[in-house]
Amino acid sequence: MGSEMLDHAVQSLREHGVRMTPQRQAILEYLVTEHSHPTADDIYKALAARFPNMSVATVYNNLRVFKEVGLVQEMNYGDASSRFDFVTSKHYHIICDTCGKVVDFNYPVLDEIESVASQLTGFKVDRHRLEVYGTCPSCQSEQSQTH
Amino acid sequence: MGSEMLDHAVQSLREHGVRMTPQRQAILEYLVTEHSHPTADDIYKALAARFPNMSVATVYNNLRVFKEVGLVQEMNYGDASSRFDFVTSKHYHIICDTCGKVVDFNYPVLDEIESVASQLTGFKVDRHRLEVYGTCPSCQSEQSQTH
DNA sequence: ACACTATTTATAAAGATTACTATGTAAGAA
DNA sequence: TTCTTACATAGTAATCTTTATAAATAGTGT
Numbered sequence: 001m002g003s004e005m006l007d008h009a010v011q012s013l014r015e016h017g018v019r020m021t022p023q024r025q026a027i028l029e030y031l032v033t034e035h036s037h038p039t040a041d042d043i044y045k046a047l048a049a050r051f052p053n054m055s056v057a058t059v060y061n062n063l064r065v066f067k068e069v070g071l072v073q074e075m076n077y078g079d080a081s082s083r084f085d086f087v088t089s090k091h092y093h094i095i096c097d098t099c100g101k102v103v104d105f106n107y108p109v110l111d112e113i114e115s116v117a118s119q120l121t122g123f124k125v126d127r128h129r130l131e132v133y134g135t136c137p138s139c140q141s142e143q144s145q146t147h
Numbered sequence: 148m149g150s151e152m153l154d155h156a157v158q159s160l161r162e163h164g165v166r167m168t169p170q171r172q173a174i175l176e177y178l179v180t181e182h183s184h185p186t187a188d189d190i191y192k193a194l195a196a197r198f199p200n201m202s203v204a205t206v207y208n209n210l211r212v213f214k215e216v217g218l219v220q221e222m223n224y225g226d227a228s229s230r231f232d233f234v235t236s237k238h239y240h241i242i243c244d245t246c247g248k249v250v251d252f253n254y255p256v257l258d259e260i261e262s263v264a265s266q267l268t269g270f271k272v273d274r275h276r277l278e279v280y281g282t283c284p285s286c287q288s289e290q291s292q293t294h
Numbered sequence: 295a296c297a298c299t300a301t302t303t304a305t306a307a308a309g310a311t312t313a314c315t316a317t318g319t320a321a322g323a324a
Numbered sequence: 325t326t327c328t329t330a331c332a333t334a335g336t337a338a339t340c341t342t343t344a345t346a347a348a349t350a351g352t353g354t
Contacts (some may be wrong), residue, residue, distance in 0.1 A: 166319085166320050167321095168319075187310080187311080203310095203311090204312075204313090207310095207311065208312095228309080228311085
């Protein structure tokens, strides 16, 4: 199942004239397998064992390529560095203010707000971005323990 | 009216034990007066005439303080630097992908999605963030001219 | 196997933000 | 008003993330 998505992604890349390299494959695999919304540095560190000579630039380069092909979504949550999410189905994100964890949740896509915004501002609307912020269950229990 | 908001903001700061300095006052005024969603550097440059010796760090320090008190909202749109918005009423933002302009538009606050997200994930929800992206009218006409 | 070109590596550089320290100053107390 | 003290500022260095660059390497079609 994960492999299905990966195959589809690789095919999609080939169609865009993107060559497959071991590093690229590994980064893609990592994004498909892990659902942890990693930063570029997370990926770099996670693959350091398998690719001791891999450059950070390679991670960034590939994330840019994946973004251009539409396989990956970049998210920037203010303070820290960008996080990257393999695009599967339509979902939104909820982010823990305490530990930074990102969790998916499904919700009907807000098409309406796009048309409203377009009418009010005259913009040609392309997309929107929605995130919910709060405290995750484990951080909640920690906080209540510490009191 | 702008002065009202400013007075309220100053009072709010005092209640939090924050001292008023000319620089702080000026940064606050700028945020209240301008509705341009400035970056830290925008503010720094705008006040350079009045405060030739002001440090960039001062701008950042104050923006952090304002954020902590809840007067200002930080927004990070991926590539560029953070933008800061004086919190007045509930509104959302639409951002031009071409020129980066940020425009407000009013839309009923999406309370529902917060409760849905909370139910689905177990998070204690605090707030959410929604932005619409597209092309602003002037960039649209430029693009159609250039063809 | 060859040739062509994308990709990787390694490093430098850029840009944004934060850390640090000496100096200055706001605000309450005497 | 003057004093005092903690907070704020200026100036600079440092950090962190991301991008640019150039030479070496390696996919992919022929």
